[in-house]
Amino acid sequence: MAYSEKVLDHYENPRNVGVIEDDLSVGTGMVGAPACGDVMKLQIKVNNEGIIEDAKFKTYGCGSAIASSSLVTEWVKGKSLDEAAEIKNTHIAEELALPPVKIHCSVLAEDAIAAAIENYRTKNQ
Amino acid sequence: MSNVKLPIYLDYSATTPIDPRVAAKMAECLTIEGNFGNPASRSHSFGWTAEAAVDQARQQIADLINADPREIVWTSGATESDNLAIKGAAHFYRKKGNHIITLKTEHKAVLDTCRQLEREGFDVTYLEPLENGLVTVDMLKAVTTDQTILISVMHVNNEIGVIQDIEAIGEFARENHIIFHVDAAQSTGKVDIDLGKLKVDLMSFCAHKTYGPKGVGALYVRRKPRVRLEAQMHGGGHERGMRSGTLATHQIVGMGECFRIANEEMATENERIRMLRDRLYNGLKDMEEVYVNGDMEHRIAGNLNISFNFVEGESLIMALRDLAVSSGSACTSASLEPSYVLRALGRNDELAHSSIRFTIGRFTTVEEIDYTVKLVSAAVEKLRDLSPLWDMYKDGVDLNSVEWVAH
Numbered sequence: 001m002a003y004s005e006k007v008l009d010h011y012e013n014p015r016n017v018g019v020i021e022d023d024l025s026v027g028t029g030m031v032g033a034p035a036c037g038d039v040m041k042l043q044i045k046v047n048n049e050g051i052i053e054d055a056k057f058k059t060y061g062c063g064s065a066i067a068s069s070s071l072v073t074e075w076v077k078g079k080s081l082d083e084a085a086e087i088k089n090t091h092i093a094e095e096l097a098l099p100p101v102k103i104h105c106s107v108l109a110e111d112a113i114a115a116a117i118e119n120y121r122t123k124n125q
Numbered sequence: 126m127s128n129v130k131l132p133i134y135l136d137y138s139a140t141t142p143i144d145p146r147v148a149a150k151m152a153e154c155l156t157i158e159g160n161f162g163n164p165a166s167r168s169h170s171f172g173w174t175a176e177a178a179v180d181q182a183r184q185q186i187a188d189l190i191n192a193d194p195r196e197i198v199w200t201s202g203a204t205e206s207d208n209l210a211i212k213g214a215a216h217f218y219r220k221k222g223n224h225i226i227t228l229k230t231e232h233k234a235v236l237d238t239c240r241q242l243e244r245e246g247f248d249v250t251y252l253e254p255l256e257n258g259l260v261t262v263d264m265l266k267a268v269t270t271d272q273t274i275l276i277s278v279m280h281v282n283n284e285i286g287v288i289q290d291i292e293a294i295g296e297f298a299r300e301n302h303i304i305f306h307v308d309a310a311q312s313t314g315k316v317d318i319d320l321g322k323l324k325v326d327l328m329s330f331c332a333h334k335t336y337g338p339k340g341v342g343a344l345y346v347r348r349k350p351r352v353r354l355e356a357q358m359h360g361g362g363h364e365r366g367m368r369s370g371t372l373a374t375h376q377i378v379g380m381g382e383c384f385r386i387a388n389e390e391m392a393t394e395n396e397r398i399r400m401l402r403d404r405l406y407n408g409l410k411d412m413e414e415v416y417v418n419g420d421m422e423h424r425i426a427g428n429l430n431i432s433f434n435f436v437e438g439e440s441l442i443m444a445l446r447d448l449a450v451s452s453g454s455a456c457t458s459a460s461l462e463p464s465y466v467l468r469a470l471g472r473n474d475e476l477a478h479s480s481i482r483f484t485i486g487r488f489t490t491v492e493e494i495d496y497t498v499k500l501v502s503a504a505v506e507k508l509r510d511l512s513p514l515w516d517m518y519k520d521g522v523d524l525n526s527v528e529w530v531a532h
Contacts, residue, residue: 003443011443017511033529034514035474037437037463041513058513062439066511111530 003063004097010067015074018056020045027120031111038065038105042112044076044084046120052076052084057112064102068092068109081117131447133493137334137427137486138283138311139451143379144336144487150382151338154178154375164372165363175374182381186330186343189384190318193348198364199377202342203310204234206329207277209344209368210306211238213354214275214327215247218304222272224248228260229469231279235308239277248272256471257420258287262297275304280318280328281311284466284482285419286428288316295324304352310334310342314387315395315425320345326352332376336487337383341376344368394487399426401485401494406431408498412505414518418467418480427485432467432476435515436508441481444504448497451482475514475524 003011020026020043027046032039038061045054055073059066071092076084092098092106134142143151154160154175164179166172183194200206215225227239229251239249250268254260260278276298278289291307298305306327309318314335320328331342346352346367360369406429409415414434433441438452452464463477472480483497509515517524 011440014511019516030513031530034478034524035529037439037474037478039513039529058511058516060435060512060514061437063443065437066440 006071006096007063007067007098010070010096011063014057014066014070016054016056016070016077017058019043019058020054020056024123025120027116027118027123029112029115029117029119031115032061032065032108034060037061038108040065040069040108040112042069042072042109042116044116044120046081050080052079052081061105061108062102064096064098064105065108067096068098068105069112071095072109072113076113081120084113085117087113129490129492129496132449133447133497134449135483135485135489135493135497136449136451137489138286138482138484140333140339141336141486142488143338144383144386146386147337147379147382151375151379154378160374160378162374164374165361175372178374178378179372182377185381185385185388189313189388190320190328190330190345191322192320192345196320196345196348198344198346198367199372200342200344200368201340202333203232203308203329203331204342205368206331206342206344207232207234207306207308208238209354209357210327210329210346211235211275211277212242212357213367214304214306214352215242216355217353218274219247222270222274224250224270224272225275225277226250226252226265226268226273227277228252228254228279230254230258230282230284230466231277232283232308232310235277235279253469257423258282258285258418258466258470259420259423260289260294262290262293265294265297269301269303273301273303275306277306277308279308279311281309281316281425282419282466283311284464285430285470286311286425286484287419288312288423288425290423291325292323298326299324311425313384314391315427320347327354332380332383335383335387338376338379341373341380343380395426398485398487398489401489401491402426402429402483404491405429405483405485405494405498408495409501412502416476418470418472418476429483429485430480431483432472432480433505434476434479435512435518436479436505437512438463438478438480440508441479441504444508445481445500447500452480 028043030041041058043056044052047053055076057069059069089106089110162171162175164175183197187194304326307325308329310331326347328345333339416432418430467477
């Protein structure tokens with residue numbers, strides 16, 4: 001399968017790989033399943049103004065899944081939670097020029113953002 | 126490293142390049158200056174010379190497998206041979222019974238042919254092999270009925286390279302008057318085949334896995350005791366009526382020559398290939414969570430099928446762009462399904478997803494293997510650094526106890 005330049009770039013040089021030490025300011029979302037071939041873990045660190053100041057990911061999956069999660073860590077940084085929730089899979093798929101068989105990777109990345117935000121909000125109720 | 130030409134071809138079970146000696150023989154059978162005649166032409170020397178070349182090739186096939194040249198039927202490849210053997214025997218012997226036994230790990234050419242026979246009213250048992258990929262006579266015995274007319278078991282598995290005990294299965298089949306078909310597409314030049322001893326009734330071959338051309342194969346059809354087939358291809362009555370169609374002299378000559386070379390060189394070649402395979406395995410086996418798929422003992426020299434736990438196969442293939450290897454079998458790797466062969470061995474989805482098949486062959490070098498070891502080790506390390514599953518494993522989390530959100 002041919003990958004787009006952007007997928008290759010994120011795959012070769014993934015942004016924001018890692019783990020943020022857990023505390024109340026951190027939301028963690030883990031989506032997907034090993035049996036399906038992809039698992040994404042996205043973490044966001046939210047400051048006092050409600051802005052995402054850091055994001056990290058770890059992904060088990062194909063190149064498109066790695067690229068999708070790498071991309072969203074860049075996109076969510078500097079955004080409020082509501083703004084981050086606006087990121088949709090279509091934006092991700094378009095930016096990375098994902099082929100139809102890889103659309104589920106962008107859906108998973110959107111789900112990961114939602115899961116991380118929900119986790120943060122649950123912890124900070 | 127500089128003398129290694131990239132990408133490195135390590136997919137010899139998908140296909141092999143044609144040996145230059147084979148290509149030279151084939152080239153002699155194409156143009157006006159060459160041996161281009163129709164082997165079925167009886168009225169002039171062009172036909173006679175072509176027929177002589179075909180006869181010689183038939184003898185070369187027979188020599189490799191210790192058979193009579195009259196037992197060889199030319200086909201377009203192993204898929205056609207499998208179709209002719211299984212459908213041909215099932216149709217001919219259907220009055221005797223309607224039950225067929227095969228394995229879940231067979232090639233699609235056998236599995237899909239059996240599916241077709243099911244649609245025609247046959248009963249097919251698809252046996253699950255042991256965890257090491259092998260099947261035993263007792264397993265076959267347990268599912269044999271008085272209706273069983275055909276057993277089809279592959280000699281060497283295309284994905285995991287394991288060698289089935291066709292000698293023992295043949296004895297069992299013969300005692301019970303059951304036709305025994307073997308798909309030997311992957312075994313010529315790799316495993317000795319002596320049809321004087323083996324009680325195999327039908328055996329499928331192709332040229333392109335043994336450094337010959339694509340598009341040509343053969344079916345061995347035993348004469349004593351005689352096995353009958355219903356033809357699947359009708360026409361001019363070539364190949365004693367079993368397979369009509371003008372014989373492709375250049376292809377057939379190529380297959381004959383590549384089998385001749387295999388016959389002469391397989392002993393030394395396999396030793397060299399085994400050394401390379403062991404070098405590859407030894408270079409990779411000390412990483413954590415690495416699993417070999419299929420029995421290591423009963424296995425052809427050139428195959429290493431290995432799973433790197435917590436690394437996803439497609440991303441690994443992507444990291445290994447300088448290597449031509451396959452994840453699952455080449456026939457199914459266009460889909461995202463994990464390999465059905467590895468699933469049939471009881472491998473879980475994760476391990477099946479993370480498998481890579483390396484197949485080594487005639488033109489593989491030590492330098493290529495050393496380069497491969499470095500590349501694969503680095504790629505697995507990089508992807509594990511990216512893998513949340515690897516972190517969880519390291520933290521002692523049992524991944525089976527996690528409630529995953531399937532999608």
